[in-house]
Amino acid sequence: xxxxxxxxxxxxxxxxxxxxxxxxxxxxxxxxxxxxxxxxxxxxxxxxxxxxxxxxxxxxxxxxxxxxxxxxxxxxxxxxxxxxxxxxxxxxxxxxxxxxxxxxxxxxxx
Amino acid sequence: xxxxxxxxxxxxxxxxxxxxxxxxxxxxxxxxxxxxxxxxxxxxxxxxxxxxxxxxxxxxxxxxxxxxxxxxxxxxxxxxxxxxxxxxxxxxxxxxxxxxxxxxxxxxxxxxxxxxxxxxxxxxxxxxxxxxxxxxxxxxxxxxxxxxxxxxxxxxxxxxxxxxxxxxxxxxxxxxxxxxxxxxxxxxxxxxxxxxxxxxxxxxxxxxxxxxxxxxxxxxxxxxxxxxxxxxxxxxxxxxxxxxxxxxxxxxxxxxxxxxxxxxxxxxxxxxxxxxxxxxxxxxxxxxxxxxxxxxxxxxxxxxxxxxxxxxxxxxxxxxxxxxxxxxxxxxxxxxxxxxxxxxx
Ligand code: SF4
Ligand code: SF4
Numbered sequence: 001x002x003x004x005x006x007x008x009x010x011x012x013x014x015x016x017x018x019x020x021x022x023x024x025x026x027x028x029x030x031x032x033x034x035x036x037x038x039x040x041x042x043x044x045x046x047x048x049x050x051x052x053x054x055x056x057x058x059x060x061x062x063x064x065x066x067x068x069x070x071x072x073x074x075x076x077x078x079x080x081x082x083x084x085x086x087x088x089x090x091x092x093x094x095x096x097x098x099x100x101x102x103x104x105x106x107x108x109x110x
Numbered sequence: 111x112x113x114x115x116x117x118x119x120x121x122x123x124x125x126x127x128x129x130x131x132x133x134x135x136x137x138x139x140x141x142x143x144x145x146x147x148x149x150x151x152x153x154x155x156x157x158x159x160x161x162x163x164x165x166x167x168x169x170x171x172x173x174x175x176x177x178x179x180x181x182x183x184x185x186x187x188x189x190x191x192x193x194x195x196x197x198x199x200x201x202x203x204x205x206x207x208x209x210x211x212x213x214x215x216x217x218x219x220x221x222x223x224x225x226x227x228x229x230x231x232x233x234x235x236x237x238x239x240x241x242x243x244x245x246x247x248x249x250x251x252x253x254x255x256x257x258x259x260x261x262x263x264x265x266x267x268x269x270x271x272x273x274x275x276x277x278x279x280x281x282x283x284x285x286x287x288x289x290x291x292x293x294x295x296x297x298x299x300x301x302x303x304x305x306x307x308x309x310x311x312x313x314x315x316x317x318x319x320x321x322x323x324x325x326x327x328x329x330x331x332x333x334x335x336x337x338x339x340x341x342x343x344x345x346x347x348x349x350x351x352x353x354x355x356x357x358x359x360x361x362x363x364x365x366x367x368x369x370x371x372x373x374x375x376x377x378x379x380x381x382x383x384x385x386x387x388x389x390x391x392x393x394x395x396x397x398x399x400x401x402x403x404x405x406x407x408x409x410x411x412x413x414x415x416x417x418x419x420x421x422x423x424x425x426x427x428x429x430x431x432x433x434x435x436x437x438x439x440x441x442x443x444x445x446x447x448x449x450x451x452x453x454x455x
Binding site: 037041042043068071072073075 | 315317321322329
């Protein structure tokens with residue numbers, strides 16, 4: 001069956017350099033540096049990536065960072081808490097706009 | 111997963127030739143070819159340093175990933191006669207360390223006698239203790255004292271610092287008993303700073319993924335075990351699960367075999383390959399036969415040397431051999447590598 005997303009494509013991420021090598025190289029070098037141990041540990045960064053992956057709802061990133069966080073010694077409770085952080089920020093971001101809605105409502109009301 | 115070994119279940123993967131068949135049928139580039147590309151084939155050996163002895167397959171646990179297929183139903187254990195042959199081999203071998211493994215080595219009725227005799231030879235002794243054996247029966251409760259008396263280095267498996275993940279790999283209730291045993295080891299000084307009594311932990315992934323960075327995991331384990339249980343230890347070794355025996359069976363059953371092999375092959379690291387443990391180790395089976403490592407032992411791949419039994423041990427002859435390798439070896443060369451002492455680079 002043909003689908004828009006193919007798990008095999010994740011392994012081909014590097015192939016984006018085929019059409020534009022210079023920017024791809026810059027991106028992958030940058031990407032590699034971002035995830036190194038720094039002020040945040042590589043493990044903390046991986047959990048952030050997992051949460052963001054759920055926010056952007058990228059199946060490739062969810063696949064990659066589920067595995068990466070597991071490799072870095074996180075357990076299911078930690079992975080799920082990261083997803084809840086994403087959900088809370090997403091839900092919160094919708095809800096906080098409720099204030100804008102209320103402001104507008106009140107502006108237009110007698 | 112059954113609480114029986116594959117052997118007791120008459121499972122086809124209890125046979126080494128069936129395991130080798132599954133491993134060899136993979137489409138990935140052969141390990142020897144990969145070694146050749148790195149200028150490491152044939153894989154020669156270095157001066158012998160570690161004499162690893164598997165004193166038997168009997169164990170009080172039946173861990174899902176066990177490459178020994180150990181368990182209470184395994185009766186193959188080393189006799190005192192073979193141990194005597196080991197002692198004379200150790201003496202003339204030049205190895206500085208004797209590494210005792212199993213099964214649960216402590217279940218061999220001659221274990222304590224054997225340790226005392228090795229002690230007299232002045233060698234460093236490592237015991238791979240599964241922790242739960244210490245609390246399995248009253249007669250084992252004094253093991254921490256016994257280890258201390260002989261300044262044994264204790265290396266113990268603890269796949270995670272929570273019960274769910276530990277028990278899913280090692281069996282119901284194993285985490286709690288392991289914590290109890292770790293406290294008993296700490297109580298006699300093991301893992302405590304300046305005590306000189308070394309307690310190292312082994313982490314291996316509870317599933318079809320590779321271990322992450324050893325130092326990062328060690329930090330995490332130290333922090334969690336100290337905060338949650340007031341437990342201390344020295345080093346954490348991360349070990350990659352090799353596709354052998356029960357871990358191979360798990361990979362097959364869960365349809366993870368191909369993707370796991372792919373991960374291992376893609377992570378091949380020539381520097382790790384140059385430092386694989388079989389280059390300075392010899393592994394002795396319960397019946398005295400010699401192997402390049404404990405994995406080759408379980409796959410019944412005896413050393414490629416006219417000397418293949420501990421009874422006629424000859425270091426200089428054995429040092430002329432090339433290591434027998436296969437697709438399972440990719441488990442030792444992925445990323446930072448893997449050995450009984452953790453990463454190799
Ligand atoms: S992994 Fe160790 S403790 Fe677990 S069954 Fe095998 S020998 Fe026993
Ligand atoms: S599996 Fe054994 S023989 Fe193969 S590389 Fe690892 S230690 Fe060496």
